[in-house]
Amino acid sequence: MLNAAALLLALLCAANAAAAADLADKLRDDSELSQFYSLLESNQIANSTLSLRSCTIFVPTNEAFQRYKSKTTHVLYHITTEAYTQKRLPNTVSSDMAGNPPLYITKNSNGDIFVNNARIIPSLSVETNSDGKRQIMHIIDEVLEPLTVKAGHSDTPNNPNALKFLKNAEEFNVDNIGVRTYRSQVTMAKKESVYDAAGQHTFLVPVDEGFKCRHYHTMCGRQTRVGVVLPKS
Known part of the structure; x- marks a missing residue:
C-alpha cells in the first residue's frame, strides 16, 4: 500500500x-x-x-x-x-x-x-x-522596443507624456530623430498645455527633416498647424 x-x-x-x-x-x-x-x-x-x-x-x-x-x-x-x-x-x-x-x-x-x-x-x-x-x-510579428533614455540622462523620465517627450526628445534613443523645429512652434503658439493634458491622445509630430523638404514651403507656406489632436490612440 x-x-x-x-x-x-x-x-x-x-x-x-x-x-x-x-x-x-x-x-x-x-x-x-x-x-x-x-x-x-x-x-x-x-x-x-x-x-x-x-x-x-x-x-x-x-x-x-x-x-x-x-x-x-x-x-x-x-x-x-x-x-x-x-x-x-x-x-x-x-x-x-x-x-x-x-x-x-x-x-x-x-x-x-x-x-x-x-x-x-x-x-x-x-x-x-x-x-x-x-x-x-x-x-x-515585430520585436518590441521600449523608449529608453541615453546614457548620462538618468534624470529624464523613462515614461514621459507628450510634452515631456517634446522637451527632452534628444535625450531618448530614437535614432537621432530631432523635433526642435516643431517644439519651438509649439512653444511660440503657446500650445504646451495640449501636450500636457491627461488622457489618451495621438499626436502627429513632424521631425526636423520634414521641415527641410523642398515641397514644404510650396505645399504649406510658412504655417504649420500645432496642437492637432486625435482624442483616442
Missing part, C-alpha cells in the same frame, strides 16, 4: 513538472521562435518568471528578428507578470523590464490586436506551471 502511495505521489510530481515545462518546451521546440527562446534562456529574471509566476509573454517570430535593426533586444519588455488572454488585454500593461515601461494595446476595425507596433498573430497558448500559476503566450 505504501509503495502504491509513493508511486502515485511520484506520478503527480512528474505531471506537475511536465506542466511547468510546457510553455518553455513549446518555445524551445518551435523552430520559428528559436531566437527569442535563446534570449529568454539566457535571462535569469525571465527564467524565474516563467518558473514561478503568472505571466503573459509576447514572443516575436524569427522573421521579426530578421527585420529588427537594433543590436539590443529587451527580453523583459516582452513579459508582463499577469496572464492576459487576447480578450482581456487592457489598453496598457506594465512590462517586467526595469522601471516597468508600459506596453500599449490597440485594436483595429478588422479585429487585429497590436502590442505597440506588433500585431498578435492568431496563435495562443495557455499553460499552468507547478504552482498553479496561469501563463499565456502570444506570438507577434
